[in-house]
Amino acid sequence: MKRLLVSAALTMAVLISTGCQTLPPPExxxxxxxxxxxxxxxRATGSVLVVDHSEHAVLGRVEGLGDLSHASVVYSRDARYGYVFGRDGGLTRVDLLTRQVTDRIIQSGNSIGGAISQNGRYVAVSNYEPGGVNIFDSxxxxxxxxxxxxxxxxQGEQGQSKTVGLVDAPGNQFVFSLFDAxxxxxxxxxxxxPGVERYPAGKEPYDALITPDGRYYIAGLFGEDGLSMMDLWAPEQGARTILPGYGKGEQRLPVYKMPHLEGWAIxxxxxxxxxxxxxEVLVADMEDWRMVQRIPVQGQPVFVMASPDNRQIWVSFAHPLNDVVQVIDSRTREVxxxxxxxKSVLHMEFTPRGEEVWVSSRDSNRVTVYSTRTLEPVATLPAQKPSGIFFTNRAHQLGL
Structure with a gap:
């Protein structure tokens, strides 16, 4: 006990001698x-819920964010502020602690997502109308x-392309694709x-991702079977096609919803x-990017996401078979x-260490939390037409 008292006294003396003081929390x-x-x-009400995934709790609702029918979020380096990208061109900065909008601008006519730079100083927004990327002070x-x-x-005519697949990359870079070009x-x-470099890619890139180490930028191609990959360590080599012709000779089904590549499973x-x-979920060997397997699933996959420990692959689907989620074992590659x-599952998000996954069901007005160990639900939270779920650990990950 004497040692504890002496230690506490020394700590207080150090704080006083260095001019530091402990302050009570704000009233x-x-x-x-x-x-x-x-x-x-x-998505239907232009609002976001602030949630605590440790307590399975909704802390509050922030309103007035405009059209969120296709919205995403990135976070400041201190994970206090979320930047919400709305379909109406809105860019909104939300304070998670005060649960208030601190800033909001309309920066284009139609935007689909954004990214925050490696150093946290810049927020970039990808736009359909007019096509291009706008960059802002965070x-x-x-x-x-x-x-x-x-x-x-x-034909030699100039146009302005929709931009897609915007990500942050090492070296304080942004990378994006031009759908039309x-x-x-x-x-x-x-x-x-800012210095801009242009590289040819495949036909009609519709979305993209960056690998977790920040080396490879991979764009999905709507206009052809395959994906376009660029090595950001050697961008002068340009992009090359991987998984070419994976559907050659097969009848193509109507595409009800384009897959999302961000957060795909590695x-x-x-x-x-x-x-x-x-x-199908395609499996590619990352050594040479050849396809090694096709995993049959119950519908057209939209999100294919790996749990943080890589043991499980969680798959959501497009309409009309979008009321289920399937879990694949990454070792056996079986459902x-x-x-x-x-009804209408739209998004999934793993907790940072992967013990749980949160799943939004738009038409059931709820979010269901599953244990990744038992694959059983452990909690449900009410929400108004929920879609994207974004936890603050994204602040410290490339491309998210």
Whole structure:
């Protein structure tokens, strides 16, 4: 006990001698961190829920975020602020602790997502109308750069392309694809003005991802079977096609919803990829990017996501078979469970260490939390037409 008292006295003496002091929390407000918080998009009401995934709790609702029919979120480096990208071109900065909108701008006519730079200073938004990428100061939302996606088509005419697959990359870069032009562009934010480089890609890239180490940028191609991959360590080599012709000779099904590549599954040296217009998950060997297996699933996959320990692959589906989620064992590559979280499953998000996964069911107005150990539900939370779920650990991951 004497030692404890002496230790406490010494600690207080150090604080006093260095000019530091302990302060009580602000009146009426509890001090807390943001590491177990997140935002859930309520797509029909222009609102987001602030949630605590440790307690399975909704802490509050933030309203006035516009059209969230296709919305996503990135986080500041301190994981206090979420930047919400809305379909109406809105960019909204939300304070998770005060649960308030701090800034909001309308920066285009139609946007589909965004990214925050490696150093946290810039937020970039990918736009359909007008096509291009706008870059903003993350503290003030002041415009830093406009990058219109101008290209020349085969007839020699100039056009402005929709931009898709925007991610952050090492070296304080942004990378994105031009759907109409079939190109991949990189933006170096260390240069003033930002340096833009252009590279040819495959036909009609519709979405993209960056591998967890930040080396490979991979764009899915709607206009042809295959994916376009660029090595960001050697961008001068350009993009090359991987998994070419995976559907050659087969009848293609109507595509009800384009797969999302962000968050796709990479486990044990293999990539698990949603096949466009097919009831399959493709497995590619990342050593040479050849296809090694097709895993049959119950519908057209939209999200194919690996648990943080890479033991499981969780798959959601497009309409009309979108009321279920299937779980694949990454070792056996077989479906081990089919779950029914509710009507119109739209998104999934693993907790940072992977003990649970949260699943949104738009038409059931709820989010279901599953244990990844038992594959049983452990909690449900009410939500108004929920879609995207975004936890703050994304603040410390590339490309999310």
């Amino acid at each position: 009426g407000r509890e001090l807390r961190g943001t590491g177990d918080l997140g935002l859930i998009i309520e 503290s003030t939302l002041d415009l830093v750069a406009e990058i219109p996606a101008i290209y020349t088509n085969a 079939g190109e991949i562009w990189t933006v170096d934010m260390h240069r003033h003005p 486990a044990d040296g293999y990539a698990f990829v949603p096949a466009v217009g097919r009831h 081990i469970r089919t779950l029914e979280p509710g």
